[in-house]
Amino acid sequence: MASPTTAAGPRRARRRPAAAPLARRQDQIAAYILVAPQLLGALILVIIPLLAVFWFSLNDWNVLSGQFRFVGLDNYVRLTTDDAFVDSLIASAQFSIGLVLFNISLALLLAVLLNQKLPGIIIFRTAFFAPVVVSLVAWSIVWGFLLQADGGVNALLEIVGIQGPNWLREPTTSMIALIVVQTFKGVGINMVLFLAALQGVPAELKEAAQIDGARPPRIFFSITLPLISPTILLVSIITVIGSLEVFALVDVMTGGGPGNSTTVLAFYLYQQAFEFSSFGYASVLGVVMFVLILLLTFVQWQSRKKWVFDEV
Incomplete structure (x- = not known):
């Protein structure tokens, strides 16, 4: 009776390893099934449209005339002689710098x-978070009325003896108005992120600093601020990307004016595509915007090693 058992033992031992590869294959199939919707969505909604934009940028495509012909790099060469494109870059830089500085500073102050x-x-x-959930178009329309020459903002200024300008009809004040309105609209998101980061700072570190005689400003700049620096990096990246993609606010409040003072890059792209029906050149502007956002994000990410806590 010993021999059958002994013979069966090796047979069972030889069969066991076959179950492990089968289980691994089942796990791999399950993983592919779970990841497939995300990959398919990224392919259809991101990768293919992005490749299509690059292809369209090499063509002269006028929807009204039905013209579609390959022109190579001619659309890119056109950028070098387009003064309106330069104006849009300047306007985007002004808006982005103002929004990033004002939004992040205000969000951090509110969070504290x-x-x-x-x-x-x-x-x-x-x-403070409520404006985030308000429709951007509705928000812009209301502020457009408030910032008129006889609007609510100037009415408040008159109470204290200040004659307010026509905010949306002067180049300098129109850009300032857009920055402030956009800041009030989106500051709640950054405030919540900073608030979560502040609540994650260990209390014992601040208590130890207090025992050593450190005052609140020193505690904030030497302990709190370095510990929340990863959140500052995240907020800055999100804010920079959002500032370069602003469109509805400009379209509703200023229409890119006065002149080209508030014609940011995203709005100029819209004008070329849907007002001038030049989809090829608009695609070039889309490529420029993509490269610009990618470059700025890369620079911010690489800079983290110099100022973000615990990054090497």
Whole structure:
């Protein structure tokens, strides 16, 4: 009776390894099934349209006339002589720099203030976050009325004896108005991110600094700020990308004017495509915007090693 058992033992031992590869294959198939919708969505909604934009940028495509012919790099050469394109880059730079500085500074200040354990602080957190969920178009229309020459903003200024300008009809004030309105619209998101980061700072570190005699400003700049620097990096990347993609705000409030003072790159792209029916040149502007965003994001990401805490 010993021999059958002994003979069966090796046979069972030889069959066991076959189950492991089968299980691994099943796990791989399940993983592919779970990842497939995301990959398919990225392929259809991101990769293919991106490749199509690159292809369209090499062609002269006028929708109204039905013209579609290959012109190579002619559309890219056109950029070098297009003064309106230069103006759009300047306007985008002004808007982006102003928005990033004002938005991040205000969001961090609000987060520090709202991080206090005070009665009713939840109400203030909700109030500052509420504009985020408001329709951008509705938000822009309301502020467009408020910033008119006889609007609510100038009415408030008159109470304190200040004669306000026609905010949306002067080059300097129109850009400032766009920056402020966009900041108030989106500051709530950054505020929540900073608030979460502040609440994650270990309290024992700040208590130890207080025992050593450090004052609140020193504690904030030497302990709190370095520890939340990864969140500052995230917020800055998100804000820079969003500032370069602004369109609805400009379209509703200023229409790119006065002149080209608020014609940012995204709005100029829209004009070329849907007002002048020059989809080939608009595709070039889309490529420029993509490269610009990619470059700025890469620079920000690489700079993290110099100022973000615990990055090497």
